[in-house]
Amino acid sequence: MSASQTSSQPSPHPTVPGGEDDPTLLVKIFGKDRPGITAGLFDTLAAYGVDVVDIEQVVTRGRITLCALVTQPAGDGSEGSLRATVHSWAESVKLQAEIISGRGDNRPRGVGRSHVTVLGHPLTAESTAAIAATIARGGGNIDRIFRLAKYPVTAVEFEVSGTETAALRTALAPEAAALGVDVAVVASGLQRRAQRLVVMDVDSTLIQDEVIELFAAHAGCEEQVAEVTAAAMRGELDFEQSLHARVRLLEGLDESVVEKVRGEVRLTPGARTLVRTLKRLGYQVGVVSGGFTQVTDDLGERLGLDFAAANTLEVVDGKLTGRVTGEVVDRAGKARLLRRFAAEAGVPLAQTVAIGDGANDLDMLNAAGLGVAFNAKPLVRQAAHTAVNVPFLDTVLYLLGVTREEVEAADVQE
């Protein structure tokens, strides 16, 4: 289509107020917040027949900052009159007002949009400065900042434009590690809101324990098992070999121990809140574990999980045989199960979130749309998309853009 043909077509959209060259007024109100301020300002502006181009309002420690961008009022002297009227209204309600003339709206945001979530415990001014400076060095512009949570960590989200998500992630990862804060960078867009399946590791992720060590305590071989587990998690041992070696140590243990171990398992703080909130948001939630179905099936029932997969300890004549049955859930198996759950849930892999702490979670973390290393070993932390290093599992919600207030509001409604 030629340019002349294009221009002869009627525009499908109505004229946008505050076009590039149209004169606009930026009205900023600041002061003690109370109900009725926004109504009062726009009631005052309405007398001048102006249109709204943009509004942003935020309340911080009881102080309101309200910015309204409106079209310039028509008619000679009407701008002066509007200014005088707004200032006198503001004075009457003990607020400060500032009115700045200009043209148009914000410039279009740069290509490349990301959400950068920062979790601090506490979040220091120094960390905030370093993160903002890193974003700026990469050519990114911070368009918006807002707080997601003040408990159990301080979580803030930066909306950044003008830089590639992957490049931003790479630039911020070493900064976050050096500062001791958790930073997650995810691409903006509809996909972020469409994440609909979360798959978690169990040992040292959903629960605080390593289940095989709980069994080992009953078999009196804790030390031997702990040594093998640690080496496997550091990636020094083949997971399947180490699994068989550890399970062999449990040979002859009475089946009644299973019930005891179930009772000993301690959920990670925030685990219930995470699962409950995800379920309310319509997510499907599953676990994949290099541990045992004897424990994960019970957890799945208690928490209302949609999917659970693990190894099964073989029991013959009421005793553990020291073997596992069925398909072994190892590093590759975890990634395979993530794909299987996603297919069963009808969720594209790009819209899945995986959470884990060990080397055997790495394939799963990398296969997911967002892989979260949870209080993980350094090897895992460095290889994952993002890391959470505070011991609260519900902080993962903040990485998904869910605010603490939303979590608490949903709890009150129940």
Ligand SMILES: [Mg+2]
């Ligand atoms: Mg684990």
